[in-house]
Amino acid sequence: MLNVVIFGAPGSGKGTQSELIIKEYGLDHISTGDVLRGEMKAGTELGKIAKDYIEKGQLVPDDLIVSMLANVLDSKKPAAGVIFDGFPRTIPQAKALKKMLNERGTDVSIMLNLQVDEDELIQRLLERGKISGRSDDNLETIKSRLEVYHTQTAPLADYYVEEGKHVAINGMGTIEEIFGRIKEAVNNVK
Ligand code: AMP
Numbered sequence: 001m002l003n004v005v006i007f008g009a010p011g012s013g014k015g016t017q018s019e020l021i022i023k024e025y026g027l028d029h030i031s032t033g034d035v036l037r038g039e040m041k042a043g044t045e046l047g048k049i050a051k052d053y054i055e056k057g058q059l060v061p062d063d064l065i066v067s068m069l070a071n072v073l074d075s076k077k078p079a080a081g082v083i084f085d086g087f088p089r090t091i092p093q094a095k096a097l098k099k100m101l102n103e104r105g106t107d108v109s110i111m112l113n114l115q116v117d118e119d120e121l122i123q124r125l126l127e128r129g130k131i132s133g134r135s136d137d138n139l140e141t142i143k144s145r146l147e148v149y150h151t152q153t154a155p156l157a158d159y160y161v162e163e164g165k166h167v168a169i170n171g172m173g174t175i176e177e178i179f180g181r182i183k184e185a186v187n188n189v190k
Pocket of ligand 1: 010032034053054055057058060061065075085086087088089093136145168169
């Protein structure tokens with residue numbers, strides 16, 4: 001199985017590149033942000049709890065995210081592998097992911113760390129906000145999401161360096177250029 005963690009700040013292109021990776025390698029896509037937005041839309045208990053965190057640009061608590069992910073993973077029964085988009089975002093989530101995959105006889109194959117300048121991130125998110133209709137794509141929430149990324153999520157890169165899974169990807173340039181760099185990295189571990 002090819003299990004890819006796509007990692008990077010909000011606006012670094014995780015969703016866009018995930019779509020291309022899925023097409024190229026036939027992976028299942030799990031985006032915790034998409035799952036949470038689905039729960040919010042459906043008005044579930046989890047959706048109601050998540051809404052407050054998402055609108056403040058804060059992380060939803062680890063225990064909720066981890067049990068949600070286990071359910072999604074079991075319902076998908078992935079064949080070729082999975083791309084994890086927006087998960088893990090904390091060290092406990094990374095450890096829980098490793099345990100979940102190990103229990104299913106597999107592991108993370110590679111972690112792609114998309115690197116994009118801060119000004120470009122803000123620009124991209126504001127542009128996306130004009131069309132996404134996402135309640136968290138506004139300047140105030142973008143700023144707290146970036147702050148949360150730097151303090152809580154970015155340190156996770158070191159965890160994957162220690163695991164020998166970390167690959168830094170230059171996330172500046174055209175979508176095709178960035179995808180070319182990703183393919184090179186993924187083909188190395190396939
Ligand atoms: P995203 O679509 O990945 O940008 O996620 C949007 C929002 O959903 C984040 O700002 C968090 O509030 C929440 N979220 C998504 N994934 C996670 C996660 N793995 N852990 C905690 N919160 C998450």
